[in-house]
Amino acid sequence: MGVFDGLKTRFDRLFAEASAGDGRAHAAALRDALLEGKVALGTMRDALAASERELAAERKQLEDAERRGRLAAQVPDAETVTVAERFAARHRARINVLQRKLPVQHDELALAEHEVAEMAAQLREARTSAGGQRSADAAWRDIEAAGGSRPEADADGEFLKARADRAAHDAAVEAQLAYLKKRLGKE
Secondary structure (H helix, E strand, O other): OOHHHHHHHHHHHHHHHHOOOOHHHHHHHHHHHHHHHHHHHHHHHHHHHHHHHHHHHHHHHHHHHHHHHHHHHHOOOHHHHHHHHHHHHHHHHHHHHHHHHHHHHHHHHHHHHHHHHHHHHHHHHHHHHHHHHHHHHHHHHHHHHOOOOOOOEOOOOOEHHHHHHHHHHHHHHHHHHHHHHHHHHHO
16 A cells, blocks of 8 residues: 555545544544645655656666667677667666656645645634634633633533523522512511
């Protein structure tokens, strides 16, 4: 499995898990995948550069083998001509393979760069959408650090403490009303 295949598998797994997880965990996974993707891009660029250097070296060796073959033919040395032709054939075959390999490496690199750019955009979006929640959480932490308390929310999103305070207030109002009715009724 090549670098690109591993990167693609990681991205596919991350996208599949994105819908099931919470925002912060997804953002953390995106960040990790993005870092891994950037490393993979570096590896892919290095491999591409190595293939380009190898192609240049093969072309140089082919030129040398062909030149030696021509020189050997001028000196009537059949054995050297045969060896030079064998080496030239090997270098041509290798050049042919590298010439087919390089466009594929370029295409894989372009795909990986696109995937990493998409991942970076998703991470920015995840951080932006989580930013509001993070700033609210930070504000509550500051309030709690100052001695305040954070109300707990129920499933409907209502704050339990506020509901309890409202119930206590309603009970106090009812008690006051009952007291006043009783008092006015006695007078």
